[in-house]
Amino acid sequence: MIDHTVPDVPVAADTDVLITRAFAAPRDIVWKFFTQPEYLARWFGPATVHVDPSTVRVDLHPGGTWGLDMVDNDSGEHYPMRAKLTVVIPPEYLEGREANAQTSIGPLEDIVLRIWLHDHGPVTRMTLHQGPFTPQFRDMTRDGWLESFHKVDAVLAGGAA
Amino acid sequence: MPTIETDKLSTVFAALADPTRRAILARLASGDATVTELAEPFAMSQPAVSKHLRVLETAGLISRAKVATARYSHLEAEALREATEWMQRYTRFWTESLDRLDDALAQYMEAHETHERQER
Numbered sequence: 001m002i003d004h005t006v007p008d009v010p011v012a013a014d015t016d017v018l019i020t021r022a023f024a025a026p027r028d029i030v031w032k033f034f035t036q037p038e039y040l041a042r043w044f045g046p047a048t049v050h051v052d053p054s055t056v057r058v059d060l061h062p063g064g065t066w067g068l069d070m071v072d073n074d075s076g077e078h079y080p081m082r083a084k085l086t087v088v089i090p091p092e093y094l095e096g097r098e099a100n101a102q103t104s105i106g107p108l109e110d111i112v113l114r115i116w117l118h119d120h121g122p123v124t125r126m127t128l129h130q131g132p133f134t135p136q137f138r139d140m141t142r143d144g145w146l147e148s149f150h151k152v153d154a155v156l157a158g159g160a161a
Numbered sequence: 162m163p164t165i166e167t168d169k170l171s172t173v174f175a176a177l178a179d180p181t182r183r184a185i186l187a188r189l190a191s192g193d194a195t196v197t198e199l200a201e202p203f204a205m206s207q208p209a210v211s212k213h214l215r216v217l218e219t220a221g222l223i224s225r226a227k228v229a230t231a232r233y234s235h236l237e238a239e240a241l242r243e244a245t246e247w248m249q250r251y252t253r254f255w256t257e258s259l260d261r262l263d264d265a266l267a268q269y270m271e272a273h274e275t276h277e278r279q280e281r
Contacts, residue, residue, distance in 0.1 A: 017251045017252050017255065019252065019255050019256070019259070021259050021263075023262065023263060023266050024263075024266065024267065024270065025266040025267075025269070025270050029266065029269065029270070030266065033262060033265065033266060033269075039265070039269075042261075042265040043258060043259075043261040043262040043264070043265040044258055044261075045254075045257075045258055045261075046253070046254055046257035046258060047257045047260075047261070126259075128255055128259075130251060130255070
């Protein structure tokens with residue numbers, strides 16, 4: 001059974017990331033920028049990276065991949081981001097996670113990313129929730145977010161290339 | 162091999178994962194308190210609260226000092242600040258990404274509107 005109910009926005013916990021933003025574009029356009037590879041490639045990642053468009057993969061269904069490689073603007077180093085989608089409710093809700101991935105320094109516990117898009121006509125309000133961050137995940141990411149993705153990918157590369 | 166700093170922050174996050182311990186920290190933010198005072202707002206025995214205090218002390222989030230016959234818990238803000246800074250890195254990742262999304266959407270909307278005007 002697939003649950004088509006959009007979950008409520010959670011109350012922020014100390015160990016979670018919770019961000020809300022408003023964008024000056026209709027919801028179906030913002031949805032497109034999260035779920036279509038050519039548009040996702042235009043913005044994902046912090047200021048010091050860009051996305052390699054050839055690496056973007058979005059299989060828009062539960063169990064599908066949502067991933068891409070970020071490339072450092074200076075060094076050219078690749079920082080892969082790979083998530084498995086768990087809930088897809090166009091054009092309002094997207095949920096993905098890294099579930100218990102085995103890594104060289106231990107298991108990665110669930111880290112869930114959830115994105116809500118709220119329709120306000122010409123404006124779309126987005127809520128992004130990420131967490132909880134467990135101590136194990138903290139170990140993985142002591143060198144930062146990008147470094148963690150790098151390590152996760154090194155492990156994944158052994159399996160599904 | 163994990164560094165000493167990594168071990169420490171892991172302990173901090175494990176300590177913060179519990180809502181009762183977060184509530185205890187929130188209470189200590191307004192001043193030092195004894196076990197009796199800390200147990201009061203919770204439906205919890207003093208030994209249970211003491212157990213939480215030991216976890217918080219091990220994580221470096223509080224220190225405990227004996228004053229006369231009472232033992233007072235004191236919030237150690239530095240450990241909490243380090244954990245917060247780590248969380249802020251994730252927030253920064255998304256803030257910078259979403260700034261770029263904002264720009265990309267603006268460009269898209271502008272191109273789209275220009276296109277519509279030309280079609281009219």
